[in-house]
Amino acid sequence: MTDxxxxxxxxxxxxxxxxxxxxxxLRPITELGMVRxxxxxxxxxxxxxxxxxxxxxxAARRIEADVRSATEAAPGVTEAEVVVGVMSPxxxxxxxxxxxxxxxxxxxQFGPDSLTRVIAVTSGKGGVGKSSLTAGLAVALAQQGLSxxxxxxxxxxxxxxxxxxxxxxxxTEQPTRLDDMILPPVAYGVKVxxxxxxxxxxxxxxxxxxxxxxxxxxxxxxxxxxxxFGDLDVLLLDLPPGxxxxxxxxxxxxxxxxxxxxxxxxxxxxxxxxxxxLVARQTGQSVIGVVENMAGLARPDGSVLDLFGSGxxxxxxERLSDAEHGAVALLGSVPLSPAFREGGDRGAPxxxxxxxxxxxxxxxxxxASLAQHGRxxxxxxxxxxxx
Numbered sequence: 307m308t309d310x311x312x313x314x315x316x317x318x319x320x321x322x323x324x325x326x327x328x329x330x331x332l333r334p335i336t337e338l339g340m341v342r343x344x345x346x347x348x349x350x351x352x353x354x355x356x357x358x359x360x361x362x363x364x365a366a367r368r369i370e371a372d373v374r375s376a377t378e379a380a381p382g383v384t385e386a387e388v389v390v391g392v393m394s395p396x397x398x399x400x401x402x403x404x405x406x407x408x409x410x411x412x413x414x415q416f417g418p419d420s421l422t423r424v425i426a427v428t429s430g431k432g433g434v435g436k437s438s439l440t441a442g443l444a445v446a447l448a449q450q451g452l453s454x455x456x457x458x459x460x461x462x463x464x465x466x467x468x469x470x471x472x473x474x475x476x477x478t479e480q481p482t483r484l485d486d487m488i489l490p491p492v493a494y495g496v497k498v499x500x501x502x503x504x505x506x507x508x509x510x511x512x513x514x515x516x517x518x519x520x521x522x523x524x525x526x527x528x529x530x531x532x533x534x535f536g537d538l539d540v541l542l543l544d545l546p547p548g549x550x551x552x553x554x555x556x557x558x559x560x561x562x563x564x565x566x567x568x569x570x571x572x573x574x575x576x577x578x579x580x581x582x583x584l585v586a587r588q589t590g591q592s593v594i595g596v597v598e599n600m601a602g603l604a605r606p607d608g609s610v611l612d613l614f615g616s617g618x619x620x621x622x623x624e625r626l627s628d629a630e631h632g633a634v635a636l637l638g639s640v641p642l643s644p645a646f647r648e649g650g651d652r653g654a655p656x657x658x659x660x661x662x663x664x665x666x667x668x669x670x671x672x673x674a675s676l677a678q679h680g681r682x683x684x685x686x687x688x689x690x691x692x693x
Contacts, residue, residue, distance in 0.1 A: 557589025
């Protein structure tokens with residue numbers, strides 16, 4: 307990247323490019339060294355040379371369009387041309403170092419001293435709407451101004467890419483790989499990674515992952531080490547149902563994680579949900595609350611149909627509350643909603659498209675409640691020396 311010139315028009319273009327961010331890293335392209343040169347002639351014709359990290363970069367078209375739009379809007383520019391190149395290995399390594407900063411290579415980003423709040427969303431059994439709820443919470447938290455990441459840790463039953471519009475017509479958007487660093491796709495302001503993004507051209511609707519414990523552990527470990535999320539306020543993990551290998555691996559890799567338990571109002575589901583929370587506690591994680599999903603369906607006449615019974619969420623919260631761990635709150639009860647389900651099928655979260663929908667409104671409220679409680683600095687070293 308060249309030094310910024312003193313001429314007015316070129317300086318105006320540089321200032322405009324400061325507001326263009328890489329859609330995967332969410333930092334200005336000027337800061338990342340992606341702008342090689344800016345030239346504006348006396349007639350106001352601007353030529354901007356940019357460098358992509360790799361040939362075939364998934365975000366290439368968007369970056370080029372954003373650069374052209376920003377350049378054309380700069381004062382003194384009459385027309386704009388964008389010249390796209392690819393970084394050399396040395397330039398790419400410099401780019402990686404800029405992204406990682408002082409943290410070094412291949413870090414475990416969310417260790418005990420991290421300021422990122424890690425929330426693992428779990429359930430005792432499948433089919434309770436855990437993934438839909440996790441996706442809705444992630445988008446709602448991002449809409450409230452937080453920097454949010456989401457790991458689809460449900461390796462066998464991955465569904466997050468589809469719920470967030472990253473998987474359409476049998477094709478799933480793939481992350482960008484830069485040497486040993488993986489940049490996750492961004493959907494609705496949420497940085498997302500899923501095993502479904504690593505299946506190549508295979509149709510995720512007709513592809514199954516069949517792995518045993520060690521492979522599952524390595525996959526989750528790689529997501530935490532090699533996928534570069536940057537500075538996050540919240541990292542959500544969509545766990546598979548039950549108390550299997552992945553839940554245990556998450557407990558080992560992220561012992562400071564908080565656990566959000568999802569259940570339905572049905573008593574049978576509540577019994578199993580309690581077990582998933584108890585396994586989390588055995589690994590040192592804390593249970594921050596319970597969400598009851600698929601609660602009563604509001605009918606046109608104003609009555610409510612309790613298809614799955616009632617009271618399951620309160621029952622789980624009560625059973626998990628004790629003298630040792632304190633009270634566990636029922637954070638909310640999300641009603642059944644055809645619109646909420648349809649939004650997930652389309653990859654268009656209802657918390658954005660129809661926030662007044664009863665289910666969407668409750669998810670937004672729960673997200674606001676979670677957002678009020680950050681991790682804080684108590685008990686963690688700050689790396690300061692007193693002289």
